[in-house]
Every structure is written in C-alpha cells, then in structure tokens.
Amino acid sequence: MPNDRDLLLASTITHDTETARAAARREKARRAPAKWLLAPAVIFLLVWMIVPLAMTGYYSFRNYNLMMPSITGWAGWTNYKILWGDPTFWSALGVTLLIVVVCLAVTVGLGLALALLFHRNFVGRGVARTLAVAPFFVMPVVTGLIWKNMLFHPAYGLLAWLFRTLGFEPIDWLAQFPLASIITMISWEWTPFAMLVLLTGLQSLPEDQLEAVRLDGANKWHEFRHIVIPHLGQVLYVVVMLESIFFLTSFAEIYTTTSGGPGTASTNLPYYIFQGTFVQYDIGVSSAAAIGAVILANIFAIFLIRFVAGNLNAGEAR
C-alpha cells in the first residue's frame, strides 16, 4: 500500500509530464504558422535558383541547338566532350581566372591604401571620400561606355589627347591591350567597395591596441603588420569572397567594349556562354559550359576562401 509520500511523489511526476506535454503542444502550435510564414522565401529560392540550375543541368545532356531544331534527344556526354575539345573554352577559363586574380590584387591593394589614407584626418576628407566612392555607383554598362568612348577611345579619348599633347602616338587600348583595359575598368569600379569595407574595418580597431603596441616599441610598419592586418583579416575575407563572386561573372564591361575580342582575347566564361547561346544558338553546349562555371565558382568558394581564411585567421581571434 503506497504511503502519502509516494502518492505525493507520483502526483508530482504526473504533473511534471503534463506540463512538459503542454509545453510541447504549445511549441508545436507556435511552429505551425512559422512554417507557412517561411514558405514564400523557400519557394522563391527553389524557383529562382534550384529550378534554373536543374534545367541547365538537364539541357547540358540534350541535343539542343536552335539552328538545328530537327536534332533532339539525349546527347550523353557529347556537349561536355565538345567543350573539352574547344580551345576557346580553355582560353575563356584562363581569362576568367586572370580577371579574378588580378582584379582582386588591384582592388584590395589600392582599396587598402586608400582606406589607410581616408582613415587619417585631413581637410576636405568628406568630399574626397565621396568622390572616391563614386565609381561604385556607376552601372557596369555605363562604366564600359564611359571608358570606351571618353577615356580609351583612340581619337576622342582623354588618354589619346594626353598622349598627343605629350607628343606620343595615341594607343588603341581596347584593341592592343584588351584584357588589361577590362581589368582596369573592373578594378576602377570595385576599388571603392574594397576601400569602404576596409575603412569600416580600420575604424573598428580599438585605439588602445595601437597605443599598447606603440608602448611595446613598435614602429609604423610593426603596427601595420602585427595589429592592423590581423585585425582586418575578417573584413578582407568578406571583400575577397564577395569580389570573387562578382569578378567571376563580369560581363557588361566586356559586352559594351571589346565584345570578347580582338578574336577571343578578352572572352571570359560568362561571355563565352553568352556567345554560345545567343550567337551560335547551341543551348546544349552552353549549358555544359554554364555547369563548368558553376563548378569553377564552387572551387573558388571552397578552396580560395579556405586558403584566405586559413592565412588570416584573425577571424577566429574575435
């Protein structure tokens, strides 16, 4: 026969499980509308990302050329084999990587230098900073046109005028140095972005760390090397990651200026895919190239960014 204490204990236990069950019910009731509220975002992602990606993958295994509508059906790996044997694809891949790497180096280097400059106090800093940021607000198409017609143009361009004034032969930049010209334009556009982000990073550096390192006997270089750069690690990581994504997909600057030429000298992967689709109308091969671009982007995302993060491990320092 159970005594009072046991009864009391038992009732407490039932009571406890009941409260637990009630809590679970409440939790469930709370979650149900959350599902519905999340649904639009998830559906949006599916429609705009997964569906196109899946369709591209599907087309890349089909015979699908708008010029030859009679040839249909599965192509197996044919599209990929065509791509593999196309020297233009490989050169486009090389151009893409070159644009990404050089533009990253230039924008981060210049951006850091400018950020250090604008971190100092000087008369007219506000105006100068606004002007320095301005290129970032110019649309890529407009950037291409400004540089092509107003700066690089061999007859009307500012650079041509400058060269003639100094007694030199004007240079047709886009024809003679197509890739360098495109890298210049993209870097011009993106240096302000790197500068802005790095400047924010500099401004979040605690003053007392700089004072501590100064008392510890550091000169300006030591300060920069041992305090500023590690502090900026995380910010650099963000800049490199975002810029890589944008540089991989550079298109407007090429379309409006060199059109990938002369020949294929400035054709990068996005432009190669565009040409395959809208000039040669070969949807199948272009889809295969697009899948190649996706793989490349992922290689970047995983390897390059891991590498950067590993080298500048200040990210974990905070």
Next chain:
Amino acid sequence: MAVVALKNVGKQYPGAASLAVEDFNLTTHDGEFIVLVGPSGCGKTTTMRMIAGLEEHTQGTIEIGGRDVTGVVPKDRDIAMVFQSYALYPHMSVRDNMAFSLKLKKYAKADINKRVEDAAEVLGITPLLDRKPRALSGGQRQRVALGRAIVRQPQVFLMDEPLSNLDAKLRVDMRAEITKLHRKLGVTTFYVTHDQTEAMTMGQRIAVMKDGVVQQIDSPNNLYQQPANVFVGGFIGTPAMNFLDAAVANGTATGPDFSLALDAARREVAGTRERLHVGIRPEHLHLAGNEADAQSLKGEVEVVEPLGALTMIQVRVGDTKVTAQIEPHQQVEMGDTVALTCAADKLYLFDTESQDTLIGIDSGVADQPAA
C-alpha cells in the same frame, strides 16, 4: 626603476577653454606606488597618458630617471602600461602577447622564453601560455596584461584603472596581488583609479585631483585625518563625511537640530568666524543616551542599512542627511527620532568661503610625514 618628476605639468587641448591638467607637481621616490584618484574628468588619466607619452604635455617638464622626456616617443621612455580594457592582441597567444615587446627589441629567443616563463610563474598563468585572449576570463586577461608589462622590466609602470572591468570579489583579490607584485618588483608605479578604496589600500602616496587640479598629495592616513579641503574630506572615506553648515557663537557650532561644543584647539582656529562647515565622519557618530547632551544632533531615522558587522543609519538633521555608523545590537527603526553624538576632537572644521580645512583630526596613530 626610476624617479619620476612632474614639474608644473599642464595640458591644454587645442580649442579647449580651460586646461585639462593644471600645474601638476610631484616627484616620486624610487620604487614608490603613487595613486592618482578623482572623479571622472578630473585629469588623472590625462596625466598618466602624458607620462606615457601618448599625449604631449603642453606646459612644464616630465622627467623619468632624471631625463627630460619632452618630445620622446612612448617606446623610448622605457615604461609599460596596463590598460583599462587590457588591450591584449587578440590574434596572438598569451605567450606571444607577453613576448611581443621583447621580440621587437630583438632579444635572444632563449632570453625571451625565460623572461616570459618567469613572469607567467609569478602571475600564476603558466598553464594559459598557449591560449588566445578570447579563451580567458576577465581576471586571467588582467594577469596577462600585467605579465606583458612586467616582462619588459621597465623603469616605470603605468596602470589605468586596471581593475575596473573585474567583478567586486576579484577586484579585491587583484588589488592585494598588485600590491604584492609591486613590493616584489619595486618598480615605480602610477596607478589611476576613481575608486577611493583602491586608492587608500594600494597607494603609498595618493594624489587627489579635481577639475585638472591636484587637491592634495599625501599618505592615505594623512588624507583621511588631515584633508586639505572639503572636496578631499568628502572624497576620501566610505561612507562619505557628513557636512553641516553651522553658526559659531560662544565656542559652540549650532544649526537646525544640532549643537556641537568646540574644544580649545577648534575654538582657536575658528577665531572670529561666525559661520563654519563642520565635517563629521560616520564612524565618529554614536547614538547618544537619554541624558541631554550638549554635543548632539537630533533627527528622524530615514534609512537603516544593516551590514552585519555594523549598521548604517541615515538621519535627517535639519535639512541635511547625516550618515552614522552604529553597532548592530543597537536597535533602531525607521521613523525613530534619535540623538547622535560625536567627540569634540573628531570634528573637522572647514572655512565656509574657501572650503579649506581649518583643522582635521589627530588619530594618535603615528604616521610617516608626507614627503
């Protein structure tokens, strides 16, 4: 180890109407522990930063070890500073944090290791040497910050409110540890704090500052017994000294609900003054018996704060709140009317106009004369 001398040191910030620090004069003994104390904005941190060279002084001279350091950059002043926020380098391990200054000075590796390990041993942080600052508690970071200062073996230590980010208990422990460390190393130390308890317990001499002006530089006991003015009297000691505005007549200071007879010494300094500020420390006030005492303050008890070892009561005397420290067995309730009394030789008298001290108290404790 060195003597630090500040001579007529002043600081004028560009565009500021008044001086941030005015006419600061102090010469330390070798290995002395000096505390700069005062309310926020009094210039104590500015003074320390001028010694460090993080701020230029605009007037006077600062000498460290007999050398005028005007225009000398911080790294060449041979000083080490502990920051309020510790300012540890977040991406370096504790070992690297401590070794950093020695590496910059290109010490031999073995030498660096030995110094770092010795310092870690002294501070009890040897097991933490390979951790990053973010993996440390507040107290441990504090020790690392101290370690980074002591490996340098500098001539002067500067500490800017180093304990203010710690919880109350840890602060008391670290207070004792820093004092011990100072005794062991014997390095001249400047310590900035706004906490008068820290100042009293740690300082060999304390400089009390207000609005950029030094009010008094003296030993803890002298500050307590012989404050230079009303400000120092009120700033040093917890709970703070009570001040009563009194009229003087026939050797008695009186005001609403109080009457205090002055002894011979106090009558003499009061002279012909008709008004005085009377200062009484809470620990010198006692509950009076039933007998009508000439020496008494009367009022209603507004607050009773039992602290265990003693009880604090707040009594409204006239329109002044007076804090008194009583024995815990003395039962007093809120709303009671009580009479308080104070020995005649425990009264501080201040001039009403200048706020300067006319007379302090003599505890009978022999104290070394202020240097």
